[in-house]
Amino acid sequence: MIERTPILNMLTYFIMIVGLLLILGPFWMIFTASTQSLAQVNAVPFNLLPGADFLHNLQAAWHRANLGPAMLNSLIMALLVMAGKIVLASISAFAIVYFRSPLRHVFFWLVFMTLMLPLEVRVVPTYNIAADVFEPVRWLIQALTGIEFSLQWNLLNSYSGLVLPVIATATGTFLYRQFYMTLPDELTEAAKMDGARPLRFFIDILLPLSRTNMLALATIMFVYAWNQYLWPKLMTTEADYQTAMVAMTTLVPNINSLPEWNVSMAGALIIMLPPLIIVAVLQRWFVRGLVSTEK
């Protein structure tokens, strides 16, 4: 700025520091709690300095919540969801933007309307269909032909079950649609002049051009998928497919046990780390992804 405003600058710094305490304070609490012993963590007033039990607590949380497989499951789920969403978004938007059929409007609106059906409001029937994906198919076939099939596909307790129901993406499709719309028509015309088929054009030209979009979308979708809670919680009854977010709930100090907040916080710390790293390290892409999907 041009003018000198020392008092206002000081006030600005003061507010920003208070804000920083507000934001980082909880992180610091989680961290210090996870380094303390059981007695320290339950001391009143709370001691804001770290203790010496960090590794011990990390280990305890890791074993108690069985975080090894859970973190792996979360990682697999997050990566599959992320990749799936990018693929779906890019091809769906391609179908909407680069072809002229009246049906594309219907398709666009069908995708758009899913925004109004959050999981929370259709949770029981979604669970049912995940247990028996072909139920509507059987129903349709029976209604149409009177033939009864016993075709079944159960998604409960599988990676497909973790991924498929949350992979459809309205926001991703919008993002890609918007990106395609900003590309000049000349690009398409030139490609057509060169005799490129649509598939070639999509793979050779559009996808490479959308790299930045892809990265931006990837960061937000990874965070989104890693932080999924309700669906994995309902869907997995077998420990083999539990995700980290669900495993964390076993660390809540419960009725008949000691208030081991140090272990709880150590577990929370481990579980919140991957998305935090994404946001911290790839912040530019993450911000870009968020801002562009919501516009």
Next chain:
Amino acid sequence: MKHFGVKFAAMALAVGLGATPALAEKVKFEFWHGLSGDLGERVKETCDKFNASQSDYEIVCTSQNGYPETIQNAIAAYRAKKNPAIVQVFDVGTLDLMLSGAYIPAKKLMEDNGYKIDWGNYFGGIARYYADSKGVLNSFPFNSSTAMFYYNIDAFTKAGIDGAPQTWEDVEADARKLKSAGFDCPFGFSFDSWATVEQFSAIHNQPIATKNNGYDGLDTELVFNKTKVVDQLTFFKKMTDEGLFQVKTAQLGMDVVPAFASQTCQMIQSSIADHGTIGKTIKPGTKWAVTMLPVWKGTERKNSLVGGASLWVLKNRPEAEYKGAAAFLNFIAQPDMVEWWSTVTGYIPVTKTGFDAMKANGFYEKPQFAGREKAIESLTYTPAGDLTRGIRVGGFPQIRKEISNAMEGIFFGKMTVQAGLDQAVERGNAIIRRFEKTYAGQTLN
């Protein structure tokens, strides 16, 4: 209508995503139960014993961490046709199961699989809870209990109290003495309707619902807002306000059993099933005892209600699993298993032969088990009457939630006792009406 069995390899679709389970030689089947902590470990041991006892079947026992959760998860799984073969359902969930059409009756299962069970061997009071009107068992009694009164003898001695409280008047007097002797929490209680509302009503011969607690029809209505339950909660509220009684719930950080075991509270009411856990977790050397729930002075005491749970066999499983399930249910009904189970937990034996075996072994004379016979005394104090044989009300698990909600309002909020109970009854009746409509046309058998 034609039926095509299309052998479609669904796994082909799931390649790369789904996991293929390894083929096991033994027939595996699942058993979901609601016990956790120490009792959960005991169930696990039971399953291990069964698996070690034979080589044809393998039972996989999974705790769902709580009775309400077990029935919820079993229903969700049943709707999705992924239910376990055996599920443990608590007492008040009995009617929900009975009308569901989702189970194979116990007697039929055992007959189909060639087991001869002496059904008369189950204690009458227990069996009646889980049987139809003709006395045929729908499910297998597994863990049976009743509510008891625990007190800390060391604390009593220190406060100069002699003997167990027999009446609630005694409890009040003892609480005052304990308080002046420096005990911060003389009596701890939670918002569990089982002891405070249901068992209290039974031993005071008060109805919980019309139509003999629902046994005579689905058109029953809750009435505990017009009975002695009102006085009882008013008494609890007064004592709480004076600091003599304290609320101990999981949400506040400590439930009644740990509160007693850690000697935070000197008196509690809880299931006889916790006898084993308390004995294991209380500081060694502490003197404590268990007795029947107190009654109000001048009350003619009735028998208390059978609590606990039974095992239901659900439909939708392959035939081979039912053979395994029958083998397991037969296994746990053997006298030596009944005896072992009752010893390591605090549950009362469910069969006469099991009980006899325990008596013959001098079980009840052993100091660490002393007091457990009081549970049987409480259950058989009088023959089970119309108001003391059980509760057969649809949706009762949800009604319990309404009761504990109302108690939260009464003890934490600004609700009066009457308003709280009225609310629980009104909302509970709505649940019953919905249940009645849902199963309209079905009669209680």
Next chain:
Amino acid sequence: MNKRAVFKSRWLPILFALPQLLLIFFFFYWPATSVLTWAFSLEPAFGGAGDRLFVGWDNFREVFADREYWQSVTLSLVFAFTATALSMFIAFVLAICVDRQLKGSGLFRFFYIWPYAIAAPAVGLAFRFIFAPESGLIAIVNTWSPDLWNPAKFGSHAMILVIICFAWKWIGYNFIFMTAGLQSIPRSLIEASSMDGSGPLRRAIDVQIPLLAPTLFFLLVLNLTESFVGPDTYGIVDLTTEGGPNGATNVMVYRIVSEAFQGLNYSGAASQSLILIGLIMVFTFIQFRFVERRVHYK
């Protein structure tokens, strides 16, 4: 959404649209039809032998006659508006400060975004500890006088706790959009106004806030929607208060899931779901109208 230059192919667009179509059919629209049927019938907990009982609007009547439902609506409103206001206010103040681009602003900006990375259940768990009555940061007030703070006991405290969780988590998100909005204000405008002799505070009020209004409005609608029906609200409530005590934090979205899974009242939950879907449609409509208008600004 019209391009001049398009391709001609019959099968490719269908092939490309098909995966997403199938997924939304199986996991969105088919379940939604179940919600619709259940809302107008009595669905037995164990499922019935096809004998669904049609009851017309009875389920809705029951829901609307239920005092606890209206309590839940009120709680949702209180929660949504308070959490949104708190979160947006803090984010706005921070964004204005950072936008002054003083030395080191970048560092502050770097950290202000962090809360958005943390999953709602993790936020819930952490704040449950920080605000626990017997240990953690706030426990000290209870040594002055017992039960000065106890979210397990007092409904208002529980509500404050879940509001804080939500507001904190969404500071990051709001901050991102506000800084982006502020940055898009042409520097020349600000410089012009400073030539006119107005100080930084004056400029914030006269230039920055009006130009940021579209972003603020967009965030307002989005925050309200998310706090009303979003998964974050569910995750936070589930890990902190579980709707209690005595239903004091039983907000609509939590109520639906617990009514269905714990209450086994699929029909009641379904009719509440439909009401909520209606509300979401209203929100989305407002947002859509706004987005349309915003295009005209540019």
